[in-house]
């Protein structure tokens with residue numbers, strides 16, 4: 698099963714695997730230890746260990762996987778990335794990114810709300826950059 702990394706709202710790596718997302722807890726000898734992002738909300742105790750090419754999930758999740766959530770994060774990340782390198786209006790960037798990433802009706806249902814994305818790609822993102 699493939700795993701990938703998506704960025705959290707704060708720009709940190711999240712591990713995305715089998716519909717679950719994990720936040721890094723620590724790193725020991727090149728092995729990264731992750732805990733479920735629903736740790737607080739769902740009191741989920743699941744953890745995962747990752748090396749360069751594999752992920753092992755340590756304990757079961759207390760909730761169902763959410764692939765839509767991962768897609769949402771990916772789209773948001775990409776909108777933000779594209780927004781850095783273009784002067785196109787946010788709504789056009791959003792439309793392009795959605796078109797590229799969304800291929801099924803199922804996925805369509807989990808597309809983030811356009812106003813949120815515009816907020817992410819535009820104003821709040823500019824503010825972030827200016828504060829650095």
Ligand SMILES: [Zn+2]
Nearest residue numbers: 733741743758
């Ligand atoms: Zn969980």
